[in-house]
Amino acid sequence: MRFIDEFRDAETAQGYAQLIKNITTRPWIIMEICGGQTHSIVKFGIESLLPEMISLVHGPGCPVCVTPLEIIDKAIAIASRPDVIFTSFGDMLRVPGSKKDLLAVKAEGGDVRMLYSPLDAVKIARQNPEKKVVFFAVGFETTAPANAMAVHEAKRQGINNFSILSSHVLVPPAVEVILSSPTNRVQGLLAAGHVCTVMGFEEYVPLAERYKIPIVVTGFEPVDILQGIYMTVKQLEEGRCEVENQYARSVRRKGNVPAQNLLKEVFAVTDRKWRGIGEIPASGYRLSDEYAAYDAEKLFGVESIEVQEASVCIAGQVLQGMKKPRECPAFGKECNPEHPLGAPMVSSEGACAAYYHYGRINAEQTVS
């Protein structure tokens, strides 16, 4: 596949790995923010190509993982109603709520449907005027414009039986929580390439300056990630802390302005609770006042549902790069993808699940 295969080329990947070895003189700790990057790093054995002095820690960029338990319970409460068609991306269906998941609701007779695109939910609403159609709108800045377009289209087409359960999260406030922590050990950041296709990367410039840390916007294929690490290490070794763009084939400095304009129209920034981390001020989107009529939480009266998280796992520390999955005593034992105790084991992009799935071949594997 064009623009994918050539960025998985083993020789090019090894070339960048060699460049990293050539310039590394000291130990450095680098965090990749996005769960998709974590997945690639573990799947392609990228750590095995790096000098021992370079440590990668994994960030909180997995929207499935950081969606709070109480939002899952709200989704289950709404999806269980006989007058509702509940629609969602596939990733969210098997995330356990405090008692069951959305697939169990479907098995019990609930009308729960997996969608490819949020626009499909609007179409289902148009075709089923006697039902209330709800879309589970989760995601980072990459996904938020698509979800916003669904609400915008419902309004434009005068569709009144459509609403969204919104749990959108934003990357820069979470990055700031990590970098401002007194226990922070992250020295360089790989910013999430696809988030930046929408938002651009100017909002990372003040973070790089304030926390004296290099930030490199990075893609998702092995060659991208290795080039991103190379650019980060080069900055660290030269004592620079700038925002650079490895993923220039897809990311522009200002991002996608029409998509940003739609976000501003449909959503407003709000405080959000992150699973495993807690509440972060101004770290998510809610519907703007103009679109408040499409808010499923209000329509179905589930705003008051609150759940306490089980505190046996170290998910919060893993999501903030303080610990690696294998440092958790429950990892791979009582906590596994079939029975996750914590958020990062839930999604395949969660750090714990990625380690679980690919961990056994980690030692010998190289890019192929």
Add this chain to the structure above:
Amino acid sequence: MCLAIPGKVLSIEKDAQPIMGNVSFAGINRRVCLEWLPDVQVGEYVLVHVGFALSKVDEKEAQKTLDILKQIDGGLDEVRDVNCA
């Protein structure tokens, strides 16, 4: 979840609201929203996430990532020598 795949634009429905088009992903065609790329042309590559094109893929920039090794002191040849040493 932020997975996005590059595909080639085959057709554009400029009058659709929002603007839609057919995009080929290695031979598999899908209908994609092109509303946020007003100047996109048939034949160009776009990065698609959950049915929405988020950005155009710049071929020159893509090539730079692949070419950079050739520009650095002998590039891949040197890498091969080091690996064989």
